[in-house]
Amino acid sequence: MTLEELAKIRAEKADLVAVRRLVKEKAEEMAAKTAYRKQVLICGGTGCTSSGSKHVVDALEEALKESRLEKEVLLVKTGCFGLCALGPIMIVYPEGAFYSQITPEGARRVVKEHLAQGGSVVKELLYQETVHTDGSIISLSETQFYKKQMRVALRNCGVISPEDIDEYIAVDGYQALAKVLTSMTPDDVIKEVTASGLRGRGGGGFPTGKKWAFARASEGDIKYVCCNADEGDPGAFMDRSILEGDPHCVLEAMAIAAYAIGAQRGYVYIRAEYPIAVQRLAIALTQARAHGLLGNNIFGTTFSFDIEIRLGAGAFVCGEETALMTSIEGHRGEPRPRPPFPAIKGLFGKPTVLNNVETYANVCPIILKGSKWYSSIGTATSKGTKVFAVGGKITNIGLVEIPMGTTLREIIEEIGGGIPDGKKFKAAQTGGPSGGCIPACHIDTPIDYDSLLALGSMMGSGGLIVLDEDTCMVDISKFYLEFTVAESCGKCTPCRIGTRRLLQYLEKITSGHGEPEDLEKIEELALHMRSSSLCALGQTASNPVLSTIKYFRDEYVAHIEDKSCPSKVCKDLIVYEIDPSKCRGCTKCARLCPVGAIAGSPKQMHVIDREKCIKCGLCMRNCNFDAVYTR
Structure with a gap:
C-alpha cells in the first residue's frame, strides 16, 4: 500500500471503527455465552488427545444430555493448558476447578455431582496442588507450575476454542491487523517490531525486525511470507501446541508481516505428522477468508493477502529455511548456499520472510501493546x-x-x-x-x-x-548423533560423512573399544564440520558431543580407560555378577534367563557365564534376594 492510498483511507475515516464494531459484536456474542451457568474447558491438544480426552468429551456430552444440562453448561474444546503429564485436563468455571487425569467415568461423576444444580466440586478428582488444606480452591495462576510463567505466545491456548474465529476476535483477535492496515505504514510496522527486540524463536535468534527490513528493501514485484511449522527436534512440541490452540494468531501475524514487506502470498510449511494442528489451521484459514480477513481488499483497503498450507514429509533438515523453501517449490528438501539470503532471494527466487510459529505468535501483542511493553520483558539482549x-x-x-x-x-x-x-x-x-x-x-x-x-x-x-x-552422557550424545545421521540430507560432505564418523567414534567408545586419542579426533572433526558444513544441521551436529566432553569428560575417560559405564547404561560395558553371600540357589534367575547363561544347582550358588550373557537384566530384576548386581 502506498502512502497516498493510506492517506485516502484515513480521509474516508476507514480507521479502526469497523474492526472495533466487529469485535464489539463478537464480544457481545461471547457475553451471551456467559449466560451459561457453567463452562467446561477441556484440552483438545495432542497430549491430552493421546491420553483419551476425546472419550472424556463424548462422556461429558452424553451425561449433559441425559441430565438435560446442555443449555446450562457450555462445553469448549481448547488447546494445550501446559501440564501435559496430567492429561486429560478439564477446568470448570466459574469455580476454576482443575480436574486432572480425568476419565470418562470421572467426567460423568463431575456432571452428576458438580455441574448439576446445587452441586459442588468433586475434590478427590482435582489436581491436588489447586486445593488448600481447608478444601478451598487455589487459582491456577498461584500454583507452582504457573505462577512464574508469563503467557504471551501461549496467551490464548487453553482459553479459547481454536476452531471458533468468533472467540479469537472476542479476545482482540485481528485488532492488530486492523491497526496496521488503517493507521500504520509498512515502515512503522517494521520500526515497532525492531524496537521490541523480538528475535527469531526458531533457533538462530536473528532480529525479526531486521529480517523484515531486509525483505522490504529488496526489489521485486512478488514477495512471500512463510511460516516454519516443521518443528522436528526430539521432545519439542511448542509450535504444534500454538497451532492447535490458537491458529489465528499466526495467520494474523503473517498478514502483518506481508503488509510490512509488500507480499501478496504466504505459505505455512507444517509436517504431516501434526494432524490436529493441520486440521485446525485449515479451519482457521477457511474462517478468516469467510470473514474477509484474508483475501482481497482486507478491511476495505487495497491490501490483499492469502495463505496456503504445504505439508512436509517429516525431514528434520526442512526446518532449515532454504531447505524448507526448496521443499515448498516441489523439490527434494536440501539447503542452498547463503548468501544470497532468503530476504533477497528466497522462495521461487523472490524476496521472502520466513519466521517460525512462536515468532509470529509474539507479533500481535507487540502491535497492540507497543514495543516498550514488550522490550520491558526479558534481558538486555533477549527480549520477551x-x-x-x-x-x-x-x-x-x-x-x-x-x-x-x-x-x-x-x-x-x-x-x-x-x-x-x-x-x-x-x-x-x-x-x-x-x-x-x-x-x-x-x-x-x-x-x-x-x-x-x-x-x-x-x-x-x-x-x-x-x-x-x-x-550416561556419552549415551545421550550418541542418541543425538544417531538422529542427525538419519536426518542429514547428504548434500554436503562435512555433514554426510562427518556426522557418521562422529557416531562411529561414540559407538566405539560405548562398546568398550575406545582409545584415549579418540577424544582429540572427535574435537578436531567437530571443528571442521562447524566451519565447512552447508547448513546449521551439520554446523551444530557436534554440539551435544562437545558439550558433554567439556563438562563430563570423566565419563568418557571411564568408558575408554576403565571400560565401564558409571551410569550402567551402555550394555556392552555392563557386567552382571551374583553375590555368593546373598545367593540362596532358588534357581529363579536360571529359569528366567533366555539364553541359559546362568548355571547352578538348587540351593547352591549360581554363576553367570559372561560370554553367553546378553545383559537383558531379567535376573537382576527378578532376584528375590538382591543377589544379582552390576559392575
Missing part, C-alpha cells in the same frame, strides 16, 4: 518470553512460557516440580540435536540467547530435556 517443551526426568512434563532471564533452576525446581524419585539433577539438554548439555553446576544460568551460547549450548526452538543422575 520463551516457550519451552520441558521433558525428561522431571515431575511436571509440559509446556511452559517464561520471561527471558528466568534461571534454569527456577524452571526445573519450581515450575517443573523437581526431579522425581529423589534423584539428583545432572544436566539439561537445550536446543535439540543442535544444542548442548548444561551441567548441574550451571543450574543458576539465566535462560537467554547469549548465556546458553556461552555454555556451549543454544536456545534452539525450545526443547528442554532434563537428565538425572542415572543418565
Whole structure:
C-alpha cells in the first residue's frame, strides 16, 4: 500500500471503527455465552488427545444430555493448558476447578455431582496442588507450575476454542491487523517490531525486525511470507501446541508481516505428522477468508493477502529455511548456499520472510501493546518470553512460557516440580540435536540467547530435556548423533560423512573399544564440520558431543580407560555378577534367563557365564534376594 492510498483511507475515516464494531459484536456474542451457568474447558491438544480426552468429551456430552444440562453448561474444546503429564485436563468455571487425569467415568461423576444444580466440586478428582488444606480452591495462576510463567505466545491456548474465529476476535483477535492496515505504514510496522527486540524463536535468534527490513528493501514485484511449522527436534512440541490452540494468531501475524514487506502470498510449511494442528489451521484459514480477513481488499483497503498450507514429509533438515523453501517449490528438501539470503532471494527466487510459529505468535501483542511493553520483558539482549517443551526426568512434563532471564533452576525446581524419585539433577539438554548439555553446576544460568551460547549450548526452538543422575552422557550424545545421521540430507560432505564418523567414534567408545586419542579426533572433526558444513544441521551436529566432553569428560575417560559405564547404561560395558553371600540357589534367575547363561544347582550358588550373557537384566530384576548386581 502506498502512502497516498493510506492517506485516502484515513480521509474516508476507514480507521479502526469497523474492526472495533466487529469485535464489539463478537464480544457481545461471547457475553451471551456467559449466560451459561457453567463452562467446561477441556484440552483438545495432542497430549491430552493421546491420553483419551476425546472419550472424556463424548462422556461429558452424553451425561449433559441425559441430565438435560446442555443449555446450562457450555462445553469448549481448547488447546494445550501446559501440564501435559496430567492429561486429560478439564477446568470448570466459574469455580476454576482443575480436574486432572480425568476419565470418562470421572467426567460423568463431575456432571452428576458438580455441574448439576446445587452441586459442588468433586475434590478427590482435582489436581491436588489447586486445593488448600481447608478444601478451598487455589487459582491456577498461584500454583507452582504457573505462577512464574508469563503467557504471551501461549496467551490464548487453553482459553479459547481454536476452531471458533468468533472467540479469537472476542479476545482482540485481528485488532492488530486492523491497526496496521488503517493507521500504520509498512515502515512503522517494521520500526515497532525492531524496537521490541523480538528475535527469531526458531533457533538462530536473528532480529525479526531486521529480517523484515531486509525483505522490504529488496526489489521485486512478488514477495512471500512463510511460516516454519516443521518443528522436528526430539521432545519439542511448542509450535504444534500454538497451532492447535490458537491458529489465528499466526495467520494474523503473517498478514502483518506481508503488509510490512509488500507480499501478496504466504505459505505455512507444517509436517504431516501434526494432524490436529493441520486440521485446525485449515479451519482457521477457511474462517478468516469467510470473514474477509484474508483475501482481497482486507478491511476495505487495497491490501490483499492469502495463505496456503504445504505439508512436509517429516525431514528434520526442512526446518532449515532454504531447505524448507526448496521443499515448498516441489523439490527434494536440501539447503542452498547463503548468501544470497532468503530476504533477497528466497522462495521461487523472490524476496521472502520466513519466521517460525512462536515468532509470529509474539507479533500481535507487540502491535497492540507497543514495543516498550514488550522490550520491558526479558534481558538486555533477549527480549520477551520463551516457550519451552520441558521433558525428561522431571515431575511436571509440559509446556511452559517464561520471561527471558528466568534461571534454569527456577524452571526445573519450581515450575517443573523437581526431579522425581529423589534423584539428583545432572544436566539439561537445550536446543535439540543442535544444542548442548548444561551441567548441574550451571543450574543458576539465566535462560537467554547469549548465556546458553556461552555454555556451549543454544536456545534452539525450545526443547528442554532434563537428565538425572542415572543418565550416561556419552549415551545421550550418541542418541543425538544417531538422529542427525538419519536426518542429514547428504548434500554436503562435512555433514554426510562427518556426522557418521562422529557416531562411529561414540559407538566405539560405548562398546568398550575406545582409545584415549579418540577424544582429540572427535574435537578436531567437530571443528571442521562447524566451519565447512552447508547448513546449521551439520554446523551444530557436534554440539551435544562437545558439550558433554567439556563438562563430563570423566565419563568418557571411564568408558575408554576403565571400560565401564558409571551410569550402567551402555550394555556392552555392563557386567552382571551374583553375590555368593546373598545367593540362596532358588534357581529363579536360571529359569528366567533366555539364553541359559546362568548355571547352578538348587540351593547352591549360581554363576553367570559372561560370554553367553546378553545383559537383558531379567535376573537382576527378578532376584528375590538382591543377589544379582552390576559392575
